[in-house]
Amino acid sequence: MSAKLRLTLWVTFMVLVVSxxxxxxxxxxxxxxxxxxxAEYLVEVVMDNASxxxxxxxxxxxxxxxxxxxxxYCSFYNTNGDLLxxxxxxDMDFSDEPFxxxxxxxxxxxxxxxxxxxxxxxxxxxxxxxRGVVMTDSHVGITNVILRLTVMILPIILIITFxxxxxxxxxxxxxxxxxxxxxxxxxxxxxxxxxINLKRGPKEMKQLARAFDRMFERLEKxxxxxxxFTSDASHELRTPxxxxxxxxxxxxxxxxxxxxxxxxxxxxxTQGQRMSDLIEELLGITRLQQGTEKYPLKKSDLSExxxxxxxxxxxxxxxxxxxxxxxxxxxECSFNPSLMSRVVYNLLQNGYKYGKENGxxxxxxxxxxxxxxxxxxxxxIGISEEDKxxxxxxxxxxxxxxxxxxxxxxxxxxVKEIAELHGGSVDVESTLGKGSTFTFRIPCGEAAEA
Ligand code: ADP
Numbered sequence: 001m002s003a004k005l006r007l008t009l010w011v012t013f014m015v016l017v018v019s020x021x022x023x024x025x026x027x028x029x030x031x032x033x034x035x036x037x038x039a040e041y042l043v044e045v046v047m048d049n050a051s052x053x054x055x056x057x058x059x060x061x062x063x064x065x066x067x068x069x070x071x072x073y074c075s076f077y078n079t080n081g082d083l084l085x086x087x088x089x090x091d092m093d094f095s096d097e098p099f100x101x102x103x104x105x106x107x108x109x110x111x112x113x114x115x116x117x118x119x120x121x122x123x124x125x126x127x128x129x130x131r132g133v134v135m136t137d138s139h140v141g142i143t144n145v146i147l148r149l150t151v152m153i154l155p156i157i158l159i160i161t162f163x164x165x166x167x168x169x170x171x172x173x174x175x176x177x178x179x180x181x182x183x184x185x186x187x188x189x190x191x192x193x194x195x196i197n198l199k200r201g202p203k204e205m206k207q208l209a210r211a212f213d214r215m216f217e218r219l220e221k222x223x224x225x226x227x228x229f230t231s232d233a234s235h236e237l238r239t240p241x242x243x244x245x246x247x248x249x250x251x252x253x254x255x256x257x258x259x260x261x262x263x264x265x266x267x268x269x270t271q272g273q274r275m276s277d278l279i280e281e282l283l284g285i286t287r288l289q290q291g292t293e294k295y296p297l298k299k300s301d302l303s304e305x306x307x308x309x310x311x312x313x314x315x316x317x318x319x320x321x322x323x324x325x326x327x328x329x330x331x332e333c334s335f336n337p338s339l340m341s342r343v344v345y346n347l348l349q350n351g352y353k354y355g356k357e358n359g360x361x362x363x364x365x366x367x368x369x370x371x372x373x374x375x376x377x378x379x380x381i382g383i384s385e386e387d388k389x390x391x392x393x394x395x396x397x398x399x400x401x402x403x404x405x406x407x408x409x410x411x412x413x414x415v416k417e418i419a420e421l422h423g424g425s426v427d428v429e430s431t432l433g434k435g436s437t438f439t440f441r442i443p444c445g446e447a448a449e450a
Contacts, residue, residue, distance in 0.1 A: 002173075003169075003173065004166070004169045004170060004173045005166075007165065007169045008162060008165040008166045008169055009162075011161060011165040012158055012161050012162045012165060015157065015158065015161045016154075016158060019150075019154055019157065023146070023150055026146060027143060027146065030142060030143060030146065036143060038071065038072075038115060038134045038135065038136060038137075038138045039104050039115045039117075039134070039136075041070070041071075041072060041134065042072050042104070042115050042117050042132045042133075042134045043104065043117055043132075045066060045069050045072040045074065045132055046072075046074065046117050046118075046119050046130050046131075046132035047119065048066065049065050049066055049074055049119075049130050049132075050119045050121050050130055052064040052065065053065070053121045053123070053128055053130075055123040055125070055126065055128075060076070060084070060128065062076075062085055065085065067085065067086065067087040068087045071134050071135065071138035072132055072133070072134045072138075073086070073087045073089050073092055073132070073133045073134070074086075074087070074130060074131065074132050074133075075087070075094075075095070075130075075131045075133075076128055076129070076130055076131075077095075077099075077128070077129040077131065078126065078127075078128065078129070079126060079127045079128075079129070081095075081099070081129070083095055084128075091109050091110050091112070092109065092114070092133055093109075094107060094109070094114075094116060094131065094133060097116060097131075099118045099120070099129050099131070100118055101118050101119060101120050102117075102118075102119065103117070103118075104116070104117050105117075106136065112135060113135070113136040113137075114133050114134065114135055114136060115133070115134050115135075115136055116131065116132070116133055117131070117132045117133075118130070118131050118132075119131075119132075171201070172201075172202055172205070174201065175196075175198050175201035175202070175205035175206070175208070175209060176205065178196055178198060178209070179196050179198075179208065179209055179212055182194055182195065182196045182212075182216075183212070186216065192216055192219055192220035192223055193220060194216070195213050195216060195217075196209040196212055196213050197209075197213070198210075227286050227289055227290050228290075230282055230286045231283065231286040231287070231290065231292075234279045234282040234283045234286070235283065237275070237279050238276075238279055238283075241272055241275050241276045241279060242276070244268065244272045245269060245272045245273065245276060248265050248266075248268050248269040248272060249269070251265050252265050252266070252269070277408065278408050278410070281408055281410040281411075281414065282410065284342075284414060285394065285410055285413060285414050285417060288339075288414070288417045288418070288421060289417060295336040295338070295339055295421060296336065297334040297335055297336050297422065298334065298335070298336070298337065299332060299333070299334045300332070300333075300335075300337075301330070301331070301332060302331045302332065302333040302335060302340075302365065302372050302444070303327050303328060303329050303330055303331045303365060305335075305337060305340060305341075306327055306340075306344060306363070306365045306374065307325070307327050309340075309341050309344040309345070310323065310325050310327075310344065310348075310363055313344070313345065313348050315348070315349060315352040316349065316352070316353070317352060317353070318352070319352065319355070319357045319358070320357055320358035320359075321351075321352050321355050321356070321357070321358065321359055321360060321361055321378075322360050322361075323348070323360075323361050323362075323363065324360055324361070324362045324363070325362075325363045325364070326362065326363075326364045326365075326366075327363075327364070327365045328365055328366045328367055331365060331366075331367055331372050331444065332444065333372045333442065333444035334422075334444070335422060335442065336418075336421070336422075339418045339421065339422075340418070342414060342415075342418060343374070343415050343418050343419075343440055344363070344374070346411040346412065346414060346415050347363075347374075347376040347415065347438050347440065348361060348363060348376060349411065350376075350378075350411060350412070350438075351376050351377075351378040351380070352378075353407065354378065354380045354381050354436070355378035355379065355380035355435075356378070356379050356380045356381075356435070359378065359379045359380060359435075360378070360379060361376065361377070361378045362375070362376070362377040362378075363375075363376055364376075364377075367444070368441070369445070370443055370444060370445025371424070371441050371442065371443055371444060371445075372441070372442055372444045373439060373440070373441045374439075374440040374441075375437055375438065375439050375440070376437070376438045376440075377435065377436070377437040377438075378435050378436060379434065379435040380435050380436070381432070381433065381435075382430045382431050382432040382433050382434050382435055382436055383398070383428065383430040383432065383436055384398075384432045385432075388428060388430065391412050391428065392412050392413055392416045392426075393409075393413060394409065394410055394413040395408070395409040395410065395413075396409050397409040412426075415438075415440065419440055419441070419442065422442040422443075423442065423443050424440070424441045424442030424443060425441050426438065426439065426440045426441070427439045427441075
């Protein structure tokens, strides 16, 4: 469950708890101050009236009297039983009932049942009968009213609270979603130029977004500096390496050179050649990453291109391995030929290098939906589960005991860059000791054209 929803539910629940507590509190107070029993309340109203009776110069002060209060009706009679004052209420005329002081009686009128209570107030010169009537099932207290109101209003309050809390928490968490989305897009696209740029939102979120943006900026500069360094360094190393190689070549051709020197120069030349290859690969990969060199994609027949690349491929060591190909015809796709031949070369070369002696390397091309898929499979040493994630890093090589001598650790990093440049991906499935299958996939459908 998202933090947003959790917070909203918590606030709503708390409002429900507080409302329930207030309700209980009100009901308890109400129960103590107002009787719920109609008979009890009837006596209370009549007694109140009785204590308020005033007789002045032959007249009663009626304005002090209560004729109706919460279901209780009062009538006033003189000592002869003549009605002096009453609430106008049909089907509640109990004038014919004889007066009986201080007893609560049950009487019926029509199909209704009433409590009747009489009280006589003696004013010396005259007297006053006060008769109170209330229906036996009358709700004299306000408990019911409160409960009914609660049932009607509480759901509305809860809905408003829920929506309000959801709205506020959505607004509060929106910046976090933006931060996560930017961080993910930077991660997925490997593009450090993206920024959160939060304009609206709580102050703390803006501070957090700014801190992230500063961090991305710093990372971008660091990565850029690293790429620039690799590019500059390899560029600068190119010339001296070329000079070393040329000098080795010249020295070896001299007739008078002793054999010992010839051997040493041979070693220098081999290592110089390795250095030169490495520099070329490094330059290639940094150019790809920096985007300094343009690699235009051309729409052409990928099937034909892969067939040709396989035919032209010469492994650095054959080791009795046979190359098997299975290429689906007529796959049209947009790709850069020089980069694509690099992919085929690197994957096949690895297949031969890490394949089983006298084993096989299979190169396949097929269409999968809108994608073109190249797979290179060998039955060689395989890659451990732990190493699978690392093989795409620059300069990473499994330990040298596995016969990786001669490699640079740059081949697969380059393949990955090329896949991304084509809007595709590369993946590996491998079992240690059994072999590996590399799957290189690029989009070829309408999406790729777009
Ligand atoms: P290298 O020049 O070392 O081959 P790569 O980038 O091509 O550099 O490969 C990186 C590492 O991945 C290799 O050193 C090797 O350990 C491992 N690797 C690559 N291809 C295979 C394969 N087909 N089978 C087993 N291991 C492989």
